[in-house]
Amino acid sequence: SQQGEEDPQALSIQEGENATMNCSYKTSINNLQWYRQNSGRGLVHLILIRSNEREKHSGRLRVTLDTSKKSSSLLITASRAADTASYFCATPQGGSEKLVFGKGTKLTVNP
Amino acid sequence: SQTIHQWPATLVQPVGSPLSLECTVEGTSNPNLYWYRQAAGRGLQLLFYSVGIGQISSEVPQNLSASRPQDRQFILSSKKLLLSDSGFYLCAWSTGLAPYGEQFFGPGTRLTVL
Numbered sequence: 093s094q095q096g097e098e099d100p101q102a103l104s105i106q107e108g109e110n111a112t113m114n115c116s117y118k119t120s121i122n123n124l125q126w127y128r129q130n131s132g133r134g135l136v137h138l139i140l141i142r143s144n145e146r147e148k149h150s151g152r153l154r155v156t157l158d159t160s161k162k163s164s165s166l167l168i169t170a171s172r173a174a175d176t177a178s179y180f181c182a183t184p185q186g187g188s189e190k191l192v193f194g195k196g197t198k199l200t201v202n203p
Numbered sequence: 204s205q206t207i208h209q210w211p212a213t214l215v216q217p218v219g220s221p222l223s224l225e226c227t228v229e230g231t232s233n234p235n236l237y238w239y240r241q242a243a244g245r246g247l248q249l250l251f252y253s254v255g256i257g258q259i260s261s262e263v264p265q266n267l268s269a270s271r272p273q274d275r276q277f278i279l280s281s282k283k284l285l286l287s288d289s290g291f292y293l294c295a296w297s298t299g300l301a302p303y304g305e306q307f308f309g310p311g312t313r314l315t316v317l
């Protein structure tokens with residue numbers, strides 16, 4: 093079953109705007125990860141946030157985690173056309189090495 | 204540095220034909236290895252994972268099988284393909300060290316069964 097569920101399913105914005113994607117999950121986690129997938133390519137790991145962290149930054153990416161609400165958000169600031177991709181959240185299943193992925197948010201950044 | 208290879212990149216096969224997809228990892232030892240399938244516009248479904256040579260765990264009952272003949276080689280097979288086996292197949296590896304962190308993905312194989 094899906095652990096993480098992203099929202100929205102699709103997002104279209106103009107270059108320079110910020111993009112926010114949300115992820116909800118169901119069970120306790122020790123970390124949550126965000127991945128990016130360009131069309132027809134493999135996934136690339138973007139950022140990992142641990143359960144004892146509330147916010148993490150990496151370049152133009154900002155991730156927040158609210159364990160009380162079982163939710164996370166990914167913010168991409170000053171978006172570029174090259175940010176066009178699908179973004180997935182993933183959580184370890186039952187503390188194991190297996191990850192459970194959501195269905196993803198398809199982001200389109202228009203030049 | 205570590206790299207992960209998958210081949211072929213694309214494959215078109217008739218229904219009932221056999222399948223063999225290969226994945227190899229370089230630059231690391233004793234990785235955890237994973238096979239995922241991604242249907243069009245969907246998330247990833249974990250098919251198999253392996254924590255060591257000859258150790259395979261199946262996540263979803265199906266007509267696919269996996270093998271790990273060497274430490275850094277993971278093979279996905281089928282004796283007879285079904286139409287429903289079409290999809291994008293991704294191999295991934297992780298260090299296998301707790302607390303479990305990120306996975307690193309290969310470029311994928313696009314399989315079309317006709």
